[in-house]
Amino acid sequence: MTEVTQIRPVTTAQTLQIHYQVAMPEPASHLFEVTLQIKGWNATTLDLKMPVWTPGSYLVREYARHVQDFQVVSPNLSSALDSQKISKNHWQVATESYSEITIFYRVFANELTVRTNHLDSSHGFFNGAALFFYIPGFEAEPIRVTIQPPQNWQIATPLPAADSPNTFVAADFDTLVDSPFEIGQHRLYDFEVLGKPHQLAIWGQGNADPERIIADTQKIIQTEAKLFGGLPYDRYLFLLHLTAQSFGGLEHKNACSLIYPRFGFQSEEQYHRFMQLVAHEFFHLWNVKRIRPKALEVFDYEGENYTPSLWFSEGTTSYYDVMLPLRAGIYDAKTCLKLLSKEITRFLTTPGRRVQPLAESSFDAWIKLYRRDANSDNSQISYYLKGEMVALLLDLLIRAKSGNQRSLDDVLRKLWQEFGQPEIGFTPEQLQAVIESVAEADLSNFFHRCLHTTAELPLEEFLEPFGLKIAPENTTELPPFLGLTVTADNSREVIRFVESGSPAQIAGIDPDDELLAIDGFRVKASQLNDRLKHYRPGDTISLTLFRQDELRTCLVTLAAPRPKQFSIVSVEQPSDTQQSNFQGWLGDSLIVLL
Numbered sequence: 001m002t003e004v005t006q007i008r009p010v011t012t013a014q015t016l017q018i019h020y021q022v023a024m025p026e027p028a029s030h031l032f033e034v035t036l037q038i039k040g041w042n043a044t045t046l047d048l049k050m051p052v053w054t055p056g057s058y059l060v061r062e063y064a065r066h067v068q069d070f071q072v073v074s075p076n077l078s079s080a081l082d083s084q085k086i087s088k089n090h091w092q093v094a095t096e097s098y099s100e101i102t103i104f105y106r107v108f109a110n111e112l113t114v115r116t117n118h119l120d121s122s123h124g125f126f127n128g129a130a131l132f133f134y135i136p137g138f139e140a141e142p143i144r145v146t147i148q149p150p151q152n153w154q155i156a157t158p159l160p161a162a163d164s165p166n167t168f169v170a171a172d173f174d175t176l177v178d179s180p181f182e183i184g185q186h187r188l189y190d191f192e193v194l195g196k197p198h199q200l201a202i203w204g205q206g207n208a209d210p211e212r213i214i215a216d217t218q219k220i221i222q223t224e225a226k227l228f229g230g231l232p233y234d235r236y237l238f239l240l241h242l243t244a245q246s247f248g249g250l251e252h253k254n255a256c257s258l259i260y261p262r263f264g265f266q267s268e269e270q271y272h273r274f275m276q277l278v279a280h281e282f283f284h285l286w287n288v289k290r291i292r293p294k295a296l297e298v299f300d301y302e303g304e305n306y307t308p309s310l311w312f313s314e315g316t317t318s319y320y321d322v323m324l325p326l327r328a329g330i331y332d333a334k335t336c337l338k339l340l341s342k343e344i345t346r347f348l349t350t351p352g353r354r355v356q357p358l359a360e361s362s363f364d365a366w367i368k369l370y371r372r373d374a375n376s377d378n379s380q381i382s383y384y385l386k387g388e389m390v391a392l393l394l395d396l397l398i399r400a401k402s403g404n405q406r407s408l409d410d411v412l413r414k415l416w417q418e419f420g421q422p423e424i425g426f427t428p429e430q431l432q433a434v435i436e437s438v439a440e441a442d443l444s445n446f447f448h449r450c451l452h453t454t455a456e457l458p459l460e461e462f463l464e465p466f467g468l469k470i471a472p473e474n475t476t477e478l479p480p481f482l483g484l485t486v487t488a489d490n491s492r493e494v495i496r497f498v499e500s501g502s503p504a505q506i507a508g509i510d511p512d513d514e515l516l517a518i519d520g521f522r523v524k525a526s527q528l529n530d531r532l533k534h535y536r537p538g539d540t541i542s543l544t545l546f547r548q549d550e551l552r553t554c555l556v557t558l559a560a561p562r563p564k565q566f567s568i569v570s571v572e573q574p575s576d577t578q579q580s581n582f583q584g585w586l587g588d589s590l591i592v593l594l
Contacts, residue, residue: 016040016141020132023148024183028121030110031068032131036103046093046101047136051301054129054177056250056288057115059370060304063130064089066117070105089302091133107131112243114250114257123184123203124149125241127250127257128170128177129301139173149183156182156201158237158255174299178252178289182239189214193221197235204242206262213265213274219328220279227409228286228416236285238278249277251284268331272339275330280321287320287412288313290420297425309428310362311451315387316408318343319395322388326586333588337468340392341567344459344470347389348566351499353381358390359428359451374511378500386457390450393462396585397446398439400465404584410438467571467578467590472563479532480539480558486515486525493525495545507543507556514546537561569593 017039024032038046050064065088072081072093081101083093095101109117109126117126135141146167147155159168159179170176186203191214198221200214217238225231237255242262250257258277264270288296295307322343326336347353361368361383368380395408414434419426426434436443449455460470483502484495493515498505517523519542523531535541537560544553570593571578582590 016135016138017144018135018138018141019144019146021146021148022126022131022181024119024124024150027119027124027150030108030119032107032109032117032119032124032126034105034107034131036133038101038103038135039099041095041099041101044095044097046095048091048093048103048133049136049302050089050133051129051177052089052303053301054115054127054250055296055299056252056284057370058305058310058365060366061115061130062088066108066130068106068108070103072101072103103133112241112246112259114241114248114259123153123182123186125180125182125184125203125239127180128173132173132176134173134301141172143170143173143176144168145170145176145181147181147183153184154186154188156186156188156199156237156239158235158252175253177299177301178254180239180250180252180255180257191218193218194225194231196231196233198238199236200238200240202240202242204262206242206265208240208242208260208262208265212271213278216275216325216328216330217278217282219330220275220282220324223324223328224279224283224286228413232285232290232421247277249281251281251289253285253289256281256284272325272331272335275325276321276339279324279328280317283317283320283324284313286416286420287317290423291412291415292419292425294425294427297423304366306363306366308359308362308451309426309431310365311358311383311387311390312431314384315389316391316412318384318388319391319408332592333586334592336586337568337593341565343385343388344568345564345566347381347385347457349564350377350381350385351501352377352379353386353456354454356380357452357454358383358386361386374497377497389457389459393446393450393457393459394435394439396462396466397441397443399585400462400581401439401441404581406438411435414438463568464571465578466581466585467574468568468582468593469571471567471569473565473567475561475563478561478564479529480535480537481560481562482528482532482556482558484509486528488525493523503556503559507554509543509545509554509556510547512547513552515543516546517544518542520544532558 019037021035022032050067052060052062070091072083081093081095083091086092107117109119112118115127117130144162144167149155155166157168157179159170162169170179182201182203184203186201189200189210191198200210202208202210233254235254239255239257241259243259245261246259248259258281260274265274293307293309293313295305299305322336322339325331326333356379361381365383369382391408399407411434432447450457463469482504483499484504485497486493486495495509495511495513495515498509498511515523518531535558537558540555540557542553543556570590574590579590
């Protein structure tokens, strides 16, 4: 094995010129053709590295695995310069004495998510981290990008245009990574908010109503701008991909990428979910893109960037994506509480909350959140979800102590002033100090309990000053508790999840077992709950199943029913103080719930 010595480039006063050209001559091949032209090089070795992850999606995705046909040439040369790959994402080129180098490579792009690349006969979409190399030591240099689109395809990107056709300029590599491109025959809509231009680009067919989406998006923008005191950009782009089932978003400083089911806009519930997604990703342009943990102040694109504070970056944003459409007038207080009830239900029915502390969930995002398996719900809790619950508690705590004179809004405004505007990362200690300064209280015990232990969150205690409580569903009509989840899969009834400590787990039932029968009678996933209603807690039933094609029978003793849903409801006789607190929080009368 040959040891490779890395030679760092010798920088000079001369500015390095970096120019990417992105072509897609055969879109159906899913191959982007990328040409990198470098001028002003002044070293005998050139290192090129591709990021292994993209900010906002905390998982090492190994983007370099899609690179192929890598070659390097220089002007007036008939043969390629010598190059070698020295690690999974690192190419090294012997540049000899040449100051102008051209690199060519292709990137396979057939994964349609907000954090990857996708190219087909209808469009091309890419993220900078998944397509472009960076040159170590020259990340701060400006970069030009020229798109060579098929005929009649247009380009949407938050990057400013240069003086050449289809050419855009990124101030540095971070900006290039943070600026997605949509190239194709998408519909493009222009609108204005607070004197600043915005665009909505929609790719894909479905039942989305652009006029309604734009009108409500304008309300969201105005509401969030009011919270922070203005808009910190010159222009903003919303990219929306309509697909069969996908759901998600990725934030950028001056744009966001959204993906949503193509027919997911008809019902009010589905439409509200979409507007929550818009509110969430737009809120991120402050919270995480500019107000961000110290570990994310300077991105290391080669590996994990660990922080215990993603609970605030994502969880607080999740809390506000419920609250902001209410403030914007998109839905009412009843709907808001219904949505919060769904989140509380998800939290209280996730057994992993009793196993993984919230700070650990944030820290371990890189190996757990995006790598779910059959045991995930037993062993972990999402920092989005529990972070949202903690943000709710903090908002209620501050409001209750101040008589609604202060709130979590004030925490965000202070973070914006101290860390967001100067773009200085905060430490966990600084975050706690800002929250305590707004709450005017020592919250050490609160933070220890909520972030570093698995103790149950005091949801009831913090809701009570607002005249609210959590009501579990009536279990009298529910079947006895078995503790597994079954889904139909090509005429097979497959067990997907077995809750830790449940009757099913105690009996030795595993995920991926195929359920066949209860007490000798065939049962389907859709029939399971109704069949269980024929039994009582304490009854022992016989479950027949296949495990890796081996027939097995397990005896299971059923437990008492457990609620599957929880609702936020009004206390029976709310006091004047409780009604006043509720009014100050949600802007409506508590009477609407009675």
